[in-house]
Amino acid sequence: MSNLWRLREYLRPYAGRMAAMLVLAVFASLAALATPRMIQAVIDGPVTRADDDGLWWLAAAILALGVAEAFLVWLRRYIQATVALGVEADMRRDIYAHVQKLHAGFHDRFQTGQLLSRATGDLGRIRRFAAWGMIFLVINVFTYVAVIAQLLQIYWPLGLVVAASAVPLFFLSRSFARGYIRASRAEQDQAGEVANTAEETAQGIRVVKAFGRSRHVIERFEGEAAKLRDISVGKVRMLSKSWSMFDAIPNLVLAAVLIGGSIAVAAGAMTIGELVAFVTLQLMLVWPIEALGWIIANGNEAMTAADRIFDVLDTEPAIVDRPGATDLDRADAKGHLRFEGVRFGYEGTGKEILTGLDLDVRPGETLAIAGVTGCGKTTLLSLAPRLYDVTEGRVTIDGRDVRDLTLSSLRRNVATAFEDPTLFSMSVRENLTLGREDATEADIEEALQVAQAEFVYDLPWGLDTRIGEQGLSLSGGQRQRLALARAVIVKPAVLILDDPLSALDVHTEELVERALASVLKGTTALVAVHRPSTVALADRVALLQDGTIVAVGTHSELLESTPAYRAVLSAEADTVGAAA
Numbered sequence: 001m002s003n004l005w006r007l008r009e010y011l012r013p014y015a016g017r018m019a020a021m022l023v024l025a026v027f028a029s030l031a032a033l034a035t036p037r038m039i040q041a042v043i044d045g046p047v048t049r050a051d052d053d054g055l056w057w058l059a060a061a062i063l064a065l066g067v068a069e070a071f072l073v074w075l076r077r078y079i080q081a082t083v084a085l086g087v088e089a090d091m092r093r094d095i096y097a098h099v100q101k102l103h104a105g106f107h108d109r110f111q112t113g114q115l116l117s118r119a120t121g122d123l124g125r126i127r128r129f130a131a132w133g134m135i136f137l138v139i140n141v142f143t144y145v146a147v148i149a150q151l152l153q154i155y156w157p158l159g160l161v162v163a164a165s166a167v168p169l170f171f172l173s174r175s176f177a178r179g180y181i182r183a184s185r186a187e188q189d190q191a192g193e194v195a196n197t198a199e200e201t202a203q204g205i206r207v208v209k210a211f212g213r214s215r216h217v218i219e220r221f222e223g224e225a226a227k228l229r230d231i232s233v234g235k236v237r238m239l240s241k242s243w244s245m246f247d248a249i250p251n252l253v254l255a256a257v258l259i260g261g262s263i264a265v266a267a268g269a270m271t272i273g274e275l276v277a278f279v280t281l282q283l284m285l286v287w288p289i290e291a292l293g294w295i296i297a298n299g300n301e302a303m304t305a306a307d308r309i310f311d312v313l314d315t316e317p318a319i320v321d322r323p324g325a326t327d328l329d330r331a332d333a334k335g336h337l338r339f340e341g342v343r344f345g346y347e348g349t350g351k352e353i354l355t356g357l358d359l360d361v362r363p364g365e366t367l368a369i370a371g372v373t374g375c376g377k378t379t380l381l382s383l384a385p386r387l388y389d390v391t392e393g394r395v396t397i398d399g400r401d402v403r404d405l406t407l408s409s410l411r412r413n414v415a416t417a418f419e420d421p422t423l424f425s426m427s428v429r430e431n432l433t434l435g436r437e438d439a440t441e442a443d444i445e446e447a448l449q450v451a452q453a454e455f456v457y458d459l460p461w462g463l464d465t466r467i468g469e470q471g472l473s474l475s476g477g478q479r480q481r482l483a484l485a486r487a488v489i490v491k492p493a494v495l496i497l498d499d500p501l502s503a504l505d506v507h508t509e510e511l512v513e514r515a516l517a518s519v520l521k522g523t524t525a526l527v528a529v530h531r532p533s534t535v536a537l538a539d540r541v542a543l544l545q546d547g548t549i550v551a552v553g554t555h556s557e558l559l560e561s562t563p564a565y566r567a568v569l570s571a572e573a574d575t576v577g578a579a580a
């Protein structure tokens with residue numbers, strides 16, 4: 001509940017419009033409620049007296065009320081939509097901005113699907129509550145009170161009967177709404193499963209065909225689709241059963257009112273006009289009462305949705321600028337990178353990956369990190385740009401703890417190219433200049449040349465070609481070269497390369513290596529390597545084993561002195577050889 005209450009922050013900018021909405025809603029209800037009393041006047045006046053004196057005035061008034069009500073409802077709905085969509089857009093913007101600020105560790109724990117469902121499904125639930133539930137809660141309670149007051153005033157014994165009939169109708173509607181929402185959720189989840197299955201097999205169609213698994217895949221899809229059909233049929237069955245009950249209760253009460261009303265009219269306790277007005281008013285109550293059940297269910301849903309959204313919004317970014325953090329000026333940065341007594345374990349795993357590690361990368365030097373697969377090379381690299389913070393010890397650049405530098409200046413000075421390069425759905429140029437928006441054509445050209453990525457000039461629109469989702473329309477090697485160019489273009493003081501050449505063929509690798517060698521000369525570089533050929537780029541190599549650096553030296557020194565290094569390289573060479 002408290003989280004739902006916190007949403008008022010988002011409603012505050014719309015307070016004026018919400019007040020206008022309520023006023024409009026009250027006037028629309030009053031217009032609707034006045035109509036039955038006008039009908040009563042027509043029946044008890046001109047109709048009973050059998051003369052049309054005053055009939056035209058009354059008819060015109062009824063028409064005017066109808067038009068006024070329609071206009072007020074239209075205006076209220078229009079404002080309602082702008083408020084709801086505004087609140088949703090504001091919240092979505094905040095969630096997105098907050099998620100961007102959150103550290104990499106948060107994203108390790110939180111599934112992307114979960115984030116997506118919070119930013120779409122949960123926000124939708126809150127929008128429905130803000131736009132619909134809250135307003136109708138007020139309108140419906142107002143309508144109920146106003147109608148019952150009139151009914152009691154027209155003929156109180158029957159008024160009490162109608163007031164009491166609201167109780168079973170309300171409970172019935174509430175239990176129906178709960179069941180319906182549960183069934184809808186199950187249907188949605190299952191529809192998601194069907195879509196997932198279809199997407200997965202479409203994406204992996206080559207593997208499916210290559211392994212002759214089409215039959216198996218079809219059976220799996222049919223199973224999921226059948227489950228979806230069963231759930232949907234169950235939902236429709238529940239719907240039809242409940243609607244018949246919804247119709248039954250008001251009709252029973254109507255029958256009781258007609259019988260009781262006729263007796264009252266015969267006894268002179270009610271006029272015919274009053275009876276007609278009573279029945280018309282009573283029918284106006286059915287929807288507001290039924291809707292209350294929905295509104296309550298909708299409120300419950302919004303409460304859960306608010307909890308789930310604030311769960312994300314309340315997570316504090318763990319990696320932020322420290323108070324007093326200062327900028328690292330690129331012009332002054334020498335790029336002396338040191339790891340001092342570094343310990344690190346991923347949050348929640350209870351396992352230490354780096355167990356007290358020292359490493360000194362001298363300015364301008366290229367240092368390669370070698371080690372068996374899974375020993376923590378990528379982890380070590382990610383500590384320099386503060387994608388994660390060390391658990392103990394420190395990482396320094398030119399003697400300054402990276403945690404004492406502002407994040408923006410740190411990341412301007414430390415550029416990274418990962419093994420699995422992510423490219424965004426935007427033009428090649430935008431992808432390239434992600435870390436340096438002011439890059440000139442000459443900078444771009446130079447970076448592309450270094451990364452041997454000049455193939456982009458041959459794309460249909462050259463640098464303006466939009467590359468697909470995750471750069472899917474490019475080959476693995478092409479994506480890697482673009483990611484490399486993206487890192488190089490920043491002209492960083494420290495360049496971090498995580499096995500940057502793994503997806504290149506032997507010929508391109510040689511070209512990139514040659515070009516890289518010239519860039520690496522001017523920059524401090526830390527490179528995770530898997531294959532012996534990449535080691536050749538490095539001035540020195542460090543061997544990472546059991547969470548610490550066990551040997552540092554030139555490639556040939558280590559080959560000679562360290563059997564473990566020979567073992568790592570020959571194992572990698574075997575894997576690379578087998579894959580080629």
Ligand SMILES: Nc1ncnc2c1ncn2[C@@H]1O[C@H](COP(=O)(O)OP(=O)(O)OP(=O)(O)O)[C@@H](O)[C@H]1O
Nearest residue numbers: 108346349353371372373374375376377378379380
């Ligand atoms: N985000 C993460 N959360 C939890 N554990 C992780 C995470 N990333 C990596 N690990 C674990 O940390 C260990 C080191 O992984 P890391 O990717 O750093 O090794 P690596 O030497 O780069 O491996 P490779 O040579 O295969 O690229 C592995 O046991 C891995 O399972």
